[in-house]
Amino acid sequence: MTATTTPHITISPESQEQLFRAARTANTFTDEPVTDEQVRAIYDLVKWAPTSMNQQPLRATLVRSPEARERLVGHMSDGNKEKTARAPLAVILTADTDFHEHLPSQFPPAPNAKDLFADPAGREASARLNATLQVGYFILGVRAAGLAAGPMTGFDAAGIEGDFFPGGTHRVLAVVNVGRPGPDAWYPRLPRLEYDQVVSSV
């Protein structure tokens, strides 16, 4: 890890490396378990990051049993099956479209907040947007715990939803493998777009 001081960035160089610069998407893992206590610590960190009206629609399903893992693997794209089968922990991250039921307790400044989400289509769009923000926070939280994340979007979403969330109120956004990186855990670093390809001024 080569941590260098960067102008304008004020978190420690070590944190920059661990969260962003040196962190990589892992494709293999060691056998070391990921404990519920680690997941709890990750949640207790990332829960503070912001969502619209504090709506917090993200839900995380830890796929712990061998039987459930086998079902999950069956829904993954071919290229994601083996790593999902072997990771110490696989987590299904979903948007709960009934998040608004919690708004009376979670957003007390607006007692009518729940009513603003009476329309199912608008509610689903808001759940997807805000839960996806929270997926980003969660990935960085895994890294903040010294673990490697292997986030994936290659799966049969309808299959996972029908199998794991038959109530119909969850939309799967990502499946994330979590653990300590194993041998040959990552591919070569890919490029990134240049600043001027991404940022413009008006």
Added chain:
Amino acid sequence: MTATTTPHITISPESQEQLFRAARTANTFTDEPVTDEQVRAIYDLVKWAPTSMNQQPLRATLVRSPEARERLVGHMSDGNKEKTARAPLAVILTADTDFHEHLPSQFPPAPNAKDLFADPAGREASARLNATLQVGYFILGVRAAGLAAGPMTGFDAAGIEGDFFPGGTHRVLAVVNVGRPGPDAWYPRLPRLEYDQVVSSV
């Protein structure tokens, strides 16, 4: 800032506070400008966080001119107008639905990656999902630069898209005010869902 050591989280307590625990959504700002160099440093940090197939659909439009700021304010919800008018910097964060044009350079392992996104509906869904992940990374990057973010989703999206992105290839996801927090910058801290309301095991 009361930085305490947390079990299982291995980034520094100060970084935990700055990014998550003590950081807050700012509603007022000082007059101190946010420079392009600061935005560049933020991008050079958060660009490393992962997206599906390295697609990087996020685009950031810095609303610098008074004329453009006035137009933006006109599209914001009433409760977001004044703070968007007064912030040192307002940034429009969009998903570029033509992100796939960059895949030949950004995802060389799969020379046919661009062809996987020939379908406009699938491409837009992927752009929205991955750019929203990147909005989450960007918000934390603002905080990593010692600045406060004021992310907002209350605006007329079609109005912003028609006014600022007439080409039709951008979907606005969030507008984020950026600066140093001003007087009474934040509301009281809101609660968060309990671990058992968010995380379950199967």
